[in-house]
Amino acid sequence: xxxxxxxxxxxxxxxxxxxxxxxxxxxxxxxxxxxxxxxxxxxxxxxxxxxxxxxxxxxxxxxxxxxxxxxxxxxxxxxxxxxxxxxxxxxxxxxxxxxxxxxxxxxxxxxxxxxxxxxxxxxxxxxxxxxxxxxxxxxxxxxxxxxxxxxxxxxxxxxx
Amino acid sequence: xxxxxxxxxxxxxxxxxxxxxxxxxxxxxxxxxxxxxxxxxxxxxxxxxxxxxxxxxxxxxxxxxxxxxxxxxxxxxxxxxxxxxxxxxxxxxxxxxxxxxxxxxxxxxxxxxxxxxxxxxxxxxxxxxxxxxxxxxxxxx
Numbered sequence: 001x002x003x004x005x006x007x008x009x010x011x012x013x014x015x016x017x018x019x020x021x022x023x024x025x026x027x028x029x030x031x032x033x034x035x036x037x038x039x040x041x042x043x044x045x046x047x048x049x050x051x052x053x054x055x056x057x058x059x060x061x062x063x064x065x066x067x068x069x070x071x072x073x074x075x076x077x078x079x080x081x082x083x084x085x086x087x088x089x090x091x092x093x094x095x096x097x098x099x100x101x102x103x104x105x106x107x108x109x110x111x112x113x114x115x116x117x118x119x120x121x122x123x124x125x126x127x128x129x130x131x132x133x134x135x136x137x138x139x140x141x142x143x144x145x146x147x148x149x150x151x152x153x154x155x156x157x158x159x160x
Numbered sequence: 161x162x163x164x165x166x167x168x169x170x171x172x173x174x175x176x177x178x179x180x181x182x183x184x185x186x187x188x189x190x191x192x193x194x195x196x197x198x199x200x201x202x203x204x205x206x207x208x209x210x211x212x213x214x215x216x217x218x219x220x221x222x223x224x225x226x227x228x229x230x231x232x233x234x235x236x237x238x239x240x241x242x243x244x245x246x247x248x249x250x251x252x253x254x255x256x257x258x259x260x261x262x263x264x265x266x267x268x269x270x271x272x273x274x275x276x277x278x279x280x281x282x283x284x285x286x287x288x289x290x291x292x293x294x295x296x297x298x299x300x301x
Contacts, residue, residue: 025184028177029285053288055296142296160246160286 018124109135164218172211179204201280247286
């Protein structure tokens, strides 16, 4: 019901929040950042999660509402450096990602797909439609993610 | 910080993960698993402490006296100039409650169980924040 009175930007943020909550439960005490400038200031991702309070693997999520150009989105996500990559969908019920587009060219890594749905109580629930597979990532990104996590406070984390 | 036994560290991290995730999963339903949740919280911290200790010293902490393990972790933390010692407090609290949780005759109250979850999660966060090099190398990230 609320959905109809929210702007697209508000709805996008609401879905981001639901996906972040979902990832927070799936990972081990992650640090989660919204609208993160990753891998550089010139580019960004909707959600960046670093597992194990910043010591673990890098996860990125792009959230898409409605009928965006989803095959193109998958290709863009696949180019972002991370161990795990996800496309989160809301209101794209008819989209079925082709298996081939989700896989890394070398076969090492598959983009995960998260479907977000709203129930009758106006609550958003996220679930995997396609589970992700780990991508290969150059070790130089660990230094980069360490710099990132030390420079910016996390939006979601368990305080030590 | 150099990890003296990354394989053993990884094995303890894996155990800690299993206990922590078991705790979180059981906490979703809570009532049927109350005591189990609290005990999993304690063991998740013990295993992660074993991961740190093994990584740094090459030996697992084998004290029968739980508080000796806390003192060891505190010593390691001070030696490595860890500024934030909150994790020591979380670990001490969990180990102090262990006997009550596992063997006490009284029913545990909800507040204690929820506190166990909170302390365990915060201990994990503390450990990964302040022993990053040791645990990072072991998880292969």
